[in-house]
Amino acid sequence: MQYVLLIYHGTSLETPLPEDERKRVYAEWAEVNKTPGLTGGVPLGRPENATTVRVQDGKTLTTDGPFVEIKEAVGGYAVLEADDLDAAIEVAARIPTARLGGAVEIRPSETYW
Numbered sequence: 001m002q003y004v005l006l007i008y009h010g011t012s013l014e015t016p017l018p019e020d021e022r023k024r025v026y027a028e029w030a031e032v033n034k035t036p037g038l039t040g041g042v043p044l045g046r047p048e049n050a051t052t053v054r055v056q057d058g059k060t061l062t063t064d065g066p067f068v069e070i071k072e073a074v075g076g077y078a079v080l081e082a083d084d085l086d087a088a089i090e091v092a093a094r095i096p097t098a099r100l101g102g103a104v105e106i107r108p109s110e111t112y113w
Contacts, residue, residue: 002109003080003088007095008072010102017100025096032094037081047073072103079109 017025033040052063075097082088085106092104 001082001084003082003085004107004109005078005080005088005092005095006074006105006107007076007078007097008103008105009075009097010072014101025100028094028096032091032096035080035091035094038091039079041077041079043076044074075102 032038048065050065052065054061054063080088080091082091085108088106092098092106095104098104
């Protein structure tokens with residue numbers, strides 16, 4: 001089954017990490033990225049730099065910033081091929097952001113049409 005891991009930074013980016021902690025985070029990410037079945041996505045920019053696009057009555061409308069306000073901005077994502085939700089939880093728990101004040105949301109991949 002495919003799962004999308006949405007990585008919410010929360011407060012994890014509010015203060016710079018000390019050098020030793022930053023090295024630990026990089027090492028943890030390196031190990032997570034070696035997980036079989038895990039395809040990492042590109043890091044996402046901050047929500048205040050987003051542009052939201054909608055089409056209404058055939059016209060393209062753009063809005064600066066995110067469409068919805070959220071406390072924890074999505075900072076990245078990954079796609080994981082795993083046997084079940086428990087396996088996906090194990091991988092998500094290894095993502096450094098989960099222990100640094102953020103969270104990782106796991107969503108099963110679905111086809112809507």
